[in-house]
Amino acid sequence: MAHAAQVGLQDATSPIMEELITFHDHALMIIFLISFLVLYALFLTLTTKLTNTNISDAQEMETVWTILPAIILVLIALPSLRILYMTDEVNDPSLTIKSIGHQWYWTYEYTDYGGLIFNSYMLPPLFLEPGDLRLLDVDNRVVLPIEAPIRMMITSQDVLHSWAVPTLGLKTDAIPGRLNQTTFTATRPGVYYGQCSEICGANHSFMPIVLELIPLKIFEMGPVFTL
């Protein structure tokens, strides 16, 4: 989860997110370089004493400032496409969970090996204990094993929602009448938070997502959550 006033990305909990952080650093550096160059040129334009207004025909300069941006764009596009295809790799998930968005809570279905279905509501402020995370903690978390590819099937029962967990690099829209799929592999155990990311009504900000990632051995022991 993010700490208060956090501006940067959260630390990665999946290999894809690690790639995305590296790509973000790369693209941001290019952005800073271009912005700095433009600001410098603007500063020079505003403080010059030169007054020649008859400059024309600068073919060499125009060639450079056409080719160079094209090269920069290619340098951004190549890593971007690489990560895009990486997210679609076939990875043979061990487990499939269904996540259904409602106004204003999530329903999770574990139907691979039996039938476990439960709702996940945000804890109302009056139900919070000191130390709980206001607007983030839920009554029932999604418990999952680490280091195993997991497939999420995401849909909605009423309006558009979006199932997002930033630290895993996940955000998938929950669309009524449509099944969207996303996969991930978590590398570290822990509790990871996300929030609904598509405006869905009055309590759009109050339907968070909480994943509890635990070692596979403990997960295999059977029911690890109470209903």
Next chain:
Amino acid sequence: MLATRVFSLVGKRAISTSVCVRAHESVVKSEDFSLPAYMDRRDHPLPEVAHVKHLSASQKALKEKEKASWSSLSMDEKVESLCFLLHKCGFGEKWLNVAEEGAADLCACKWLSSLPPVYRIKFKESFAEMNRGSNEWKTVVGGAMFFIGFTALVIMWQKHYVYGPLPQSFDKEWVAKQTKRMLDMKVNPIQGLASKWDYEKNEWKK
């Protein structure tokens, strides 16, 4: 008419400068914008028309004298004669050492520090005069700071009279327990919060 007088008080850039310039003109009136106009511009050194269109008697006499051979002019008259000056003080050419303050023009002529009548017939302002800075920035910065200060007062009023209390999760004890819980969960252990905590010594890393 009154509006033009008011505009003449305003600085160079605040409102349409053509209105301000017209307020100052006492000699040349540009009735029609399709006629060649006089302008004091750094990037337009030689305007299409002279500043003064209708010469007085003494100005006419000076012009006649200028037409004759320049060697017949006295030193003072040479100074007064603009043609002579422009010939001698070409762009970048220095006639004398750098002059008194305020005379850093195209030509660093000591004589031009008090510009002669002939110059004033052709031009309204010298380059030094047209490029001069102003104190407008003090007004702008002062005004901006004033309004920022006023906004601060508005925000203080809002906090007192409009906003409700903060949620309990902002209490110091709650934040302390919450932070402890986040450290136990090892939130962002690579570069974020938990990476700044020393788990052996049970304190923040130095």
